[in-house]
Amino acid sequence: GAVVSQHPSWVICKSGTSVKIECRSLDFQATTMFWYRQFPKQSLMLMATSNEGSKATYEQGVEKDKFLINHASLTLSTLTVTSAHPEDSSFYICSARYQDTQYFGPGTRLTVL
Amino acid sequence: GEDVEQSLFLSVREGDSSVINCTYTDSSSTYLYWYKQEPGAGLQLLTYIFSNMDMKQDQRLTVLLNKKDKHLSLRIADTQTGDSAIYFCAEKKGYGGSQGNLIFGKGTKLSVKP
Numbered sequence: 631g632a633v634v635s636q637h638p639s640w641v642i643c644k645s646g647t648s649v650k651i652e653c654r655s656l657d658f659q660a661t662t663m664f665w666y667r668q669f670p671k672q673s674l675m676l677m678a679t680s681n682e683g684s685k686a687t688y689e690q691g692v693e694k695d696k697f698l699i700n701h702a703s704l705t706l707s708t709l710t711v712t713s714a715h716p717e718d719s720s721f722y723i724c725s726a727r728y729q730d731t732q733y734f735g736p737g738t739r740l741t742v743l
Numbered sequence: 744g745e746d747v748e749q750s751l752f753l754s755v756r757e758g759d760s761s762v763i764n765c766t767y768t769d770s771s772s773t774y775l776y777w778y779k780q781e782p783g784a785g786l787q788l789l790t791y792i793f794s795n796m797d798m799k800q801d802q803r804l805t806v807l808l809n810k811k812d813k814h815l816s817l818r819i820a821d822t823q824t825g826d827s828a829i830y831f832c833a834e835k836k837g838y839g840g841s842q843g844n845l846i847f848g849k850g851t852k853l854s855v856k857p
Contacts, residue, residue: 731791
């Protein structure tokens with residue numbers, strides 16, 4: 631139980647385009663989901679907390695207009711990287727909270743050319 | 744501060760025990776977690792311990808918590824090559840605006856030599 635999926639698992643896009651990443655809780659409902667960014671050989675950096683039916687809470691230094699988060703249902707949160715640039719290339723991981731524990735998706739590798 | 748610190752590397756031989764250490768700073772943390780990340784993959788929850796516990800054992804995994812020293816360790820018995828991965832320690836913040844969020848260490852890369 632407590633499986634979280636992400637789609638796509640990897641994406642390559644051109645600079646200036648927008649990319650949407652989906653995070654789904656497959657066998658449970660999650661009122662709270664989290665989006666993280668992981669740089670090579672570094673820990674996870676929390677970008678934002680996504681709450682179903684309300685606006686996401688962004689961490690300091692994360693541009694909310696650049697990283698759009700939508701949590702429209704209890705099983706789906708999306709992260710849209712708008713006008714992506716090469717510096718946005720990273721590994722993006724989502725997690726969903728279930729019974730006081732966070733379960734993580736497999737991650738999405740974004741490469742911006 | 745809210746740093747969670749871990750040593751970055753650990754190398755052991757197959758069959759030996761591995762001990763990965765972690766220190767945290769938030770004394771109000773309610774849960775402490777160990778996650779495993781294999782190359783190119785997300786994080787897999789290995790185990791967790793509630794802050795009022797001293798020890799938790801789950802098959803080859805033993806978690807020890809010293810709340811006084813804010814020290815957490817993960818022992819893997821009979822380490823196998825499949826255990827090679829990065830192990831993240833995380834604490835769940837107990838209070839404040841980020842209550843419930845996880846604070847991660849930088850991860851310990853475990854290399855298991857045959």
